[in-house]
Amino acid sequence: MARVFFTANLRRHVDCTSMEADGATVREVLARVFAVQDRLGTYVLDDQGALRKHMSILVDGRRIRDFESLSDAVLPTSEVWVMQALSGG
Template structure:
């Protein structure tokens, strides 16, 4: 199973322990990770199910390319990191 890992800064705001989930895409993995945590889901995804602008997801060290459908592939050994994007000026 893939591992979904939330950064410590998210844990300050929401309950989001790392977890093992099944799925072959980021969407499937997140659907399983959020199955019993609607608050976390709405923090990471918008009402259309797209990744919010202030969030980033990396799979096995590479930022995902599909922020809308979350169709990037994952496998049983994948590590899916979810973190807040930083901006500055």
């Protein structure tokens, strides 16, 4: 199972814990996480199911490419990091 982590900055806004989840794509993995932590889903994804502009997801250290359908591959050994995209100076 992939391991899904949430940064401390995100955890300040939404109660979420790291967990393991099955799935071959980012969407499948997140669907399993959101089934347990439902409030998190509306914070990370918009009403069309796309990644919100203020969010970022990394799979094995690489930013995902597909922000709309979240079709990037996830391996059973993958680490998925969900975080707020920060900006400023």
